[in-house]
Each structure stands twice: as structure tokens, then as C-alpha cells.
Amino acid sequence: MTIESSITPLRVAIVGGGPGGLATAIALSKIPSVEVKIYEQATVLREIGGGITIGQNTWNVLELLGVADTLTSGHVIDSHLNFNGKTGELLHRHVKEGIVVTRPQLRTQRTKLQSALLAHVPRGVIELSKKLAGMVDKGIGGVELLFSDGTVATADLVVGADGIRSVVRDTAWPDYEIKFTGTTFWRTLLPWDDVVKRDPRFAQTGWWHGLTTNIWLSSVGEGLGEIIAGNRQDPAVHSADKVSWGVPVDNAYVESHFEEFLPQIRGVLHGVKEGDWREFSAFAGPELSKLTAWDEKVVLVGDASHALSGAFGAGAGFAMEDGWVLAQALQYYRNDVHRALPLLNRIRLPYYARMYAHLENEAAQRAARLKDLGDSPSYDDRVRLRVIKAGGKDMSWIYGNHIGKVWEEAISTLDEQNSTADIASSYNTSTP
Numbered sequence: 001m002t003i004e005s006s007i008t009p010l011r012v013a014i015v016g017g018g019p020g021g022l023a024t025a026i027a028l029s030k031i032p033s034v035e036v037k038i039y040e041q042a043t044v045l046r047e048i049g050g051g052i053t054i055g056q057n058t059w060n061v062l063e064l065l066g067v068a069d070t071l072t073s074g075h076v077i078d079s080h081l082n083f084n085g086k087t088g089e090l091l092h093r094h095v096k097e098g099i100v101v102t103r104p105q106l107r108t109q110r111t112k113l114q115s116a117l118l119a120h121v122p123r124g125v126i127e128l129s130k131k132l133a134g135m136v137d138k139g140i141g142g143v144e145l146l147f148s149d150g151t152v153a154t155a156d157l158v159v160g161a162d163g164i165r166s167v168v169r170d171t172a173w174p175d176y177e178i179k180f181t182g183t184t185f186w187r188t189l190l191p192w193d194d195v196v197k198r199d200p201r202f203a204q205t206g207w208w209h210g211l212t213t214n215i216w217l218s219s220v221g222e223g224l225g226e227i228i229a230g231n232r233q234d235p236a237v238h239s240a241d242k243v244s245w246g247v248p249v250d251n252a253y254v255e256s257h258f259e260e261f262l263p264q265i266r267g268v269l270h271g272v273k274e275g276d277w278r279e280f281s282a283f284a285g286p287e288l289s290k291l292t293a294w295d296e297k298v299v300l301v302g303d304a305s306h307a308l309s310g311a312f313g314a315g316a317g318f319a320m321e322d323g324w325v326l327a328q329a330l331q332y333y334r335n336d337v338h339r340a341l342p343l344l345n346r347i348r349l350p351y352y353a354r355m356y357a358h359l360e361n362e363a364a365q366r367a368a369r370l371k372d373l374g375d376s377p378s379y380d381d382r383v384r385l386r387v388i389k390a391g392g393k394d395m396s397w398i399y400g401n402h403i404g405k406v407w408e409e410a411i412s413t414l415d416e417q418n419s420t421a422d423i424a425s426s427y428n429t430s431t432p
């Protein structure tokens with residue numbers, strides 16, 4: 001019997017063809033005896049929303065997936081600036097510190113990451129126009145996936161890579177809820193020369209801040225630039241109507257939030273072609289105590305598994321790390337989901353717990369600093385406070401994370417435990 005034929009064949013259904021789903025499919029397609037399918041609701045795979053940062057943690061996982069050399073387009077950013085949007089005062093230069101850099105940090109179009117990943121997904125794996133509507137636990141018969149076109153598929157393992165509004169999560173974790181965070185983003189791409197000609201400072205990637213608003217301006221390469229314009233409201237007041245994701249919105253509506261900003265910034269906003277803005281309302285949900293359900297027949301990766309609403313600007317990297325670890329764990333335990341999925345939980349849950357704790361700590365410290373400013377802090381002081389990252393300067397555990405090394409460490413601990421157990425059992429059997 002060959003090694004391959006001794007491995008239990010596994011039918012894996014990945015729901016969602018975003019960075020998490022595509023990376024999971026690439027990693028799984030490299031291991032024996034896994035039959036993988038991606039079910040994606042879109043009729044055409046097309047990313048919306050503009051740019052994305054490919055930092056070192058994301059490069060590390062792209063290298064492990066064999067995709068890094070395929071992603072060649074983008075704008076190199078070694079730092080980004082923070083300005084007061086009303087006065088133009090430079091507040092802070094943000095540099096990611098303590099990271100072993102093998103490739104420069106890139107800001108690129110989301111479509112570029114998507115096409116690089118797609119080039120490595122084996123033919124026939126992706127099924128488009130398959131919107132998951134529900135799932136049924138069939139016990140030892142696996143999981144039935146019910147699609148909104150009335151078709152049904154069966155899998156031994158379902159990977160929920162269907163993003164922050166995950167149907168997989170809603171079905172297998174029915175009590176889980178996401179809530180509007182209060183932040184709405186408007187995003188678009190536009191010719192970059194049109195932006196830079198208004199102010200030479202725009203050539204540097206940066207945030208321009210108001211009291212509850214901010215604007216990100218960056219090149220994304222190939223003559224294109226992006227604007228992310230954000231506004232924060234009280235979620236308790238504004239939650240009900242905020243369900244939009246990639247919805248077109250009028251220029252006048254976006255511009256109305258930035259009336260106190262410098263004229264050249266308002267000029268950039270005004271220069272956006274009518275119909276090009278898309279609105280995204282940020283949602284977030286609490287930490288999960290397990291990423292797996294239904295007796296290890298369902299697992300979540302990416303935004304579905306940690307609804308952090310893009311808080312670290314590296315969620316595509318996290319999603320791909322999840323998928324890569326899942327494949328390694330399945331390979332290590334020869335497709336035995338009852339051993340592989342607990343290992344995934346052991347590796348990824350503490351990491352996500354650390355992210356949630358970091359955000360909580362940062363919010364608490366910011367609130368304390370606001371209190372320190374007294375009863376009527378000035379506009380400028382409050383804006384300055386927004387760019388002070390209080391939760392700890394060293395973010396290399398996120399932006400320098402090397403999931404390959406994390407995996408090796410986890411396995412060496414397991415190997416040590418196994419050999420200790422072996423010695424113990426041989427001692428027991430050889431001792432009269």
C-alpha cells in the first residue's frame with residue numbers, strides 16, 4: 001500500500017472565493033487525497049473596494065503558497081504619514097518596526113492579489129454563482145450545502161471563507177452576532193496624477209484626519225491611486241440602516257462629511273467621477289471560543305473566523321494564514337479532522353485572542369488620554385489623539401508574523417510531547 005492510498009480521502013467544500021478561500025484551495029490542492037471545491041456567490045470573480053497592503057506577514061504566507069512571485073504590481077510604501085486634515089499639520093510618520101523584511105511592503109489593487117491567487121488555483125476548482133443559503137449536518141454522512149439556486153452539494157469538511165457576514169458561521173454558530181462598529185468607509189480608485197497635482201504631499205501615502213473622519217490617499221501602482229474616506233458615528237444611534245457593502249453612493253453625500261478639510265483635499269474628493277464611490281459599513285463581532293463546529297465538519301477561516309472589521313489592515317494576510325495552517329494540519333494528521341482541526345484551534349485561537357485584547361487595550365488607553373485632555377479639549381488636540389497608537393509600539397507579532405515558523409514551533413512542541421509519551425509508554429510496558 002502506498003502512503004497516499006493509506007490516507008482517508010476528504011471532500012472539502014470552501015464557501016467563498018476571497019483571499020481566504022483561494023489561499024485555502026491552493027494549500028489544500030498541494031496535499032494528497034483532498035478533493036477541493038470553492039463555491040462562490042459572485043457570477044464573476046471581481047474584487048471591489050480599491051487597494052490592499054501586502055506587508056511582510058502577507059508576503060510570508062504568499063511565499064509558502066508559491067504565489068509571491070506572481071504578485072508583481074503595486075506601489076512600495078515604507079511608511080505612511082498622518083496629517084491634521086483641517087490644518088495640514090504633520091502629526092506622525094508611521095513606520096512598522098522590528099520586522100525582518102524580505103520583500104517591500106506594497107499597496108496594490110485588490111484585483112492584483114486576487115488574480116495572483118487565482119493563477120495558482122487548479123482548474124475546475126471554482127464554481128461561480130453558488131450562493132450558500134444553508135447547511136444541514138448529516139452526521140457521519142458529512143454536511144449538505146444548500147445553494148440559493150436549489151442545488152445541493154455534500155462535503156466531509158466545509159470551510160467557511162465567506163467573509164464577515166458568513167452564512168456558514170450563521171448556520172453553525174446560530175447565536176453569533178455582528179454589529180455595526182459606527183464606521184463607514186467610502187472607497188474608490190482614480191488616476192493618481194489627478195490627486196498629486198493638487199498638493200505634492202499627496203504623493204506620500206498618508207491619512208488626513210478630522211475629529212470623526214479621515215481620508216487615506218495612496219498610489220496603488222500602474223497610474224492609479226485610491227481614496228478611502230471614513231466617518232465614525234455613534235453605533236447605538238446609527239446601527240439600523242447600516243448594512244451596505246460595496247453600494248454606490250453620491251459624491252455630494254461623501255463630500256458633505258469633509259467640509260472642514262483643506263480645500264485641496266476637498267478638491268480631490270470633488271474630482272471623483274460621479275458613480276465611482278462605493279460605501280462599506282464596518283461590522284465586527286466577538287471572539288469565538290472555537291473555529292470549528294459540528295464534530296469537526298465545519299471550520300471558519302478569514303473574516304468569518306474573527307470579525308475584526310479590518311482593524312489591523314492585514315485581514316487578507318490573516319485569512320490566507322488560516323487556510324495555509326488548515327492544510328498543514330490536515331496533511332500532518334493524514335486528513336483526520338478530529339486531530340487536525342483541534343491543532344488549528346490551538347494555533348490560531350490564541351493569536352486572535354491577542355488581537356481582540358490589543359484592540360480593547362488600545363480603546364481603553366485612548367479613552368483615558370481623552371479624559372486627561374480635560375473638559376473642553378481643542379480640535380487639534382483631539383485630532384492628535386486619534387493618531388497616537390496607545391496599545392503598544394511593537395506590532396511585529398502582526399506585521400512580521402511568519403506563519404511557517406509558527407507552524408514549525410507548534411509541530412516541534414507536538415513532536416516533543418509525542419516522544420515524551422512514547423518514552424513513558426515504553427517505560428510502562430518494559431517495567432514489570
Ligand SMILES: Cc1cc2nc3c(=O)[nH]c(=O)nc-3n(C[C@H](O)[C@H](O)[C@H](O)COP(=O)(O)OP(=O)(O)OC[C@H]3O[C@@H](n4cnc5c(N)ncnc54)[C@H](O)[C@@H]3O)c2cc1C
Nearest residue numbers: 016018019020041053132162163302303310313314315316
Ligand atoms: C476598509 C478596509 C480596508 C482593508 N484594508 C486591508 C489591507 O490593506 N490589507 C489586508 O490584508 N486586509 C485589509 N482589509 C481586510 C480584508 O479586506 C479582509 O480581511 C479580507 O478580504 C478577508 O478575506 P476573506 O477571504 O476572509 O473574506 P472576503 O474577502 O470577504 O471574501 C468572502 C468571499 O465569500 C463570498 N461569499 C460571501 N457569502 C457567500 C455565500 N453565502 N455563498 C457563497 N459565497 C459567499 C464573497 O462573495 C467573497 O468573495 C481591509 C478591510 C476593510 C473593510
